Amino acid sequence: MPAQPPPSGTSAPVAHLRVQRVRPAYRQVADELRTQILAGALPAGTRLPNEAELGRAFGVSRSTAREALRVLSSQHLVETLRGVQGGTFVSEPDPARVVEDVGSALGVLVMTPRLHVSDLLEARLLLEPAAARLAAQRADAETVEAVRAAAAAPRDDRDPSGFVGHLDFHTTLLMATGNLMLTLMGQPVNDVLRTRLRRAGVEAREWDKVDACHREIAEHIAEGRAGDAEEAMRDHIVELRRLYERDGFWA
């Protein structure tokens, strides 16, 4: 929907609709392949025919087949490799990619009046205390260790690369619930919030307080005190919210 509706204004204020009379061939090919992939007819790892053959199979040119593949690959349904033994392969589902994509989409939406940063904070307030409770109830020794490590990890705005395992505390906690769905819902929110926060300066003293909260929550989880973990997390998020709300962070 282009934002430049022709200034016709002749008579009817009908909603300015745009219909796609015919779906382009590349879209039809993409849709067909997507359907087959989602239906499980093409399991992950399957190698599709090469582009020329694929085009022939659908009765379109190689360029059109390629455009269809670009669509699928940008949705992470297939991946392409070059070289001999290269080709297009059906992708393994990857939660990390989903989190990325959702985060990106949220980043766009949060710039509109439809979605407010306060909405994200509210959602988080709803999600993370419950996650802390679940983590406390379920975490095994290894998971507890990961949570403790994340809480103890030094906060470093500069790239702390070298530590793949160095994940954000909130991320680690979501994963500690053992329920991937909670990570999928919470992580994109956290990503967006973190991005928005980095843009403003926050005193180091406040970060120390945050870290202290994290360690307290980690201990509650380590000891299996579900109620305490939930409560501490709720307080923590409320505190964080105050931090976000200061200075009129969002319009």
Next chain:
Amino acid sequence: MPAQPPPSGTSAPVAHLRVQRVRPAYRQVADELRTQILAGALPAGTRLPNEAELGRAFGVSRSTAREALRVLSSQHLVETLRGVQGGTFVSEPDPARVVEDVGSALGVLVMTPRLHVSDLLEARLLLEPAAARLAAQRADAETVEAVRAAAAAPRDDRDPSGFVGHLDFHTTLLMATGNLMLTLMGQPVNDVLRTRLRRAGVEAREWDKVDACHREIAEHIAEGRAGDAEEAMRDHIVELRRLYERDGFWA
């Protein structure tokens, strides 16, 4: 990552890494445009140069520029219109598209061992009672009416098209919170669950019970009884979960 690692096994059991030495041009173009769009340099509604010019601007051919546009359009960042006055336009952010995409991604993940239907049910159990509480606290007259209508709407497995306003009760309730983020998190989950459920037969008698629950919740919300709404919704979801768990719905 194709699932067919070459059976080399010569010497080193190093993780089978695949690096992209150079990013293809179409990807670079797409990334550059995406960056500009996300940064707000190209606001929604902006009309991009035509494909030939765009290619010239990036020093690539029209085909390459087209592939970049296919990538962006499949991520709903741009839309393409044909005809004179056609072209490629930066899209308006659309929550419904996000919900669709996330739902699709969830549908894929839920077929893997990483994400279980029970995870979705747990997430829902966490989300929807809270949503019911918020809705009861905030819903205005119009919203209450919408919730009531959704609860009263006749359940019809056959396409009830003709009623655009006929939305699922749970969807309506999520929207009634006034927090779009809750819809974004909850709706894809519900979509996946509904899809999985339709595959099995459930007796009409049970649907009647479900509808009764919906109406009860709607009334709690209409009367602003937040606690009751939350409680009723929790019971309802637990009940639904039992329905899902019957018959070994998932492996």
Next chain:
DNA sequence: GGGACGCTAAACGTCTGACGTTTTCCCCAC
């Protein structure tokens, strides 16, 4: 005999140019 080097072939990546198709707009005839 073994290992390094380099060639080869399969696929994707990119370019060029042409033509078809859709859709709007405008002008002209009635």
Next chain:
DNA sequence: GTGGGGAAAACGTCAGACGTTTAGCGTCCC
């Protein structure tokens, strides 16, 4: 004034050619 038909701008599609990447294999030299 109104309706219809053509022109024009863009995207959609095709065909063919050549470049680039990469695994595999053969060869040659230690």
